[in-house]
Amino acid sequence: MASPIRFYFDFASPYGYLAAHRIDPIGAKHGREVEWRPVMLGAIFKVTQSMPVMHRPLQGDYLRHDVPRFARLMQVSLTWPDSAPIGALAASRAFYWLLDGRPVDAVRLAKAVYHAHWGQGRDMGPAEAVAEVASSIGIEGDALLAAIQEPAVKERLKAETDAAVAAGVFGSPTVLVDGELFWGCDRLDQVERWLETGGW
């Protein structure tokens, strides 16, 4: 069995949202499991002395033009939320609450949160909003709200973010395949080629 692909992303990242539409089909096409791993870019940017792209002079303007253009090319629905970037703590913690015992639900929740926030423009920052989306796909919202306050769940998100940094992740999305990192939604073509050819 070929090793899994790892998909690092932040719910606050619109490029992560776009990539989330392609990563599972890419994995399926090449017989690779995809391991979804939300991380906290805010914590990573402290390590890299950086800041959210949306807040960067010039580059922020570019992002606001480029993301809709990229979404049209991919034919992915996009509604810019009023409150971007979101604080993705609640959604990210909820993902890890589910991951070990209910990995399919974890990814279902990730996709639903991404769709609600970037596809429909609904603010997924508040924990209640995440719980509502969870409930709408059959995941217990009340249990979610309790779980994301548990120290173990909070620690898990920190540990996963630290592990991502240790693996070299500095932005969203980043794909790890066979020890190779590819950063950016615009690199998924290279990920596909790597999987097809075994590397170059």
Add this chain to the structure above:
Amino acid sequence: MASPIRFYFDFASPYGYLAAHRIDPIGAKHGREVEWRPVMLGAIFKVTQSMPVMHRPLQGDYLRHDVPRFARLMQVSLTWPDSAPIGALAASRAFYWLLDGRPVDAVRLAKAVYHAHWGQGRDMGPAEAVAEVASSIGIEGDALLAAIQEPAVKERLKAETDAAVAAGVFGSPTVLVDGELFWGCDRLDQVERWLETGGW
């Protein structure tokens, strides 16, 4: 006649070097003139409160792995210079010294400097090195050394960099086509598609 493509780059940028191999063929394929425009990223990074990618924690490590990988994919020769990033003042000024009267020579010099620095790993920071490369392709090295000290030439580079910032350029390479900016060597496929389809 369709409007030109503008190709913004910094000689210190290895992704600019990679893109320099594709931009003229892309223009030729679609009947577009390509306007080469070296800019000083150092000055732009002051505006964007940023720093050279090579110096950024984590992202610098990624770049040093990614650029050779990207070069292999493109089958472009790459020899990492000992002194990177270069101070590209001399090469950039020399380009603008030539541009108005001898535009073909300006681009020939740009390609020769890029090839010497990133293809052969020769430090193109010192003005003498730029003059030597110029001489090797029939451009007067002594005249070049004098010209790049002229206030008008120095001002031209500053003005071109300011104009690039005004156009929204924050990184190298950036391609402007029909009012649309595309940042990154990994976006040249989108540039081609834009030219083929007239946009989306």
